[in-house]
Amino acid sequence: MNKLEFLVGEWSGEALVLRGPGQFAELTQTESVQFKLDGLVLVIEGVGRTKADGKLSLQALGLISFDDETGTYRMRAFNDGRWLETEVKLADGGNSISWGFALGEFKTTTVLRINEIGEWTEYGELVIGDRPPQKMIELRVRRSSR
Secondary structure (H helix, E strand, O other): OHHHHHHOEEEEEEEEEEEEOOEEEEEEEEEEEEEEOOOOEEEEEEEEEEOOOOOEEEEEEEEEEEEOOOOEEEEEEEEOOEEEEEEEEEEHHHOEEEEEEEEOOEEEEEEEEEOOOOOEEEEEEEEEOOOOOEEEEEEEEEEEEO
16 A cells, blocks of 8 residues: 555645546545555545635545455545545556446546646546547646655
8 A cells, every 4th residue: 555655745736527429527636645454554535625706516535455365456436426446556656546437338447647847647547339539527736745
């Protein structure tokens, strides 16, 4: 779990989130990340408020743990009244994670990385059937505290 230490802290910035066909909400985004249970679980809580009026638009909670038996990271994530469980892959020398899921004709892929200037960037794509991928979320936040 120590390999995920790079995410710990309080983060704030902006996000674009798909809310309908071609309709994006511009958000002021915060991400709060901390270890719980002596490092057994990493908790990530994201909150987005619309820039136009400050109304709550996005609430997401992710719990990441390490499965000793399979040697993989697993995440259970909750958002918009739904949840998913998926494998999380560590990449880019330890500064990036990726995950995704498939449900029927819907498939998502998301990559979260800390870029060269220390910003958390997150980009998610949605594929529906045989249509080309479309942006689902684009997020850029900066650490405000550890």
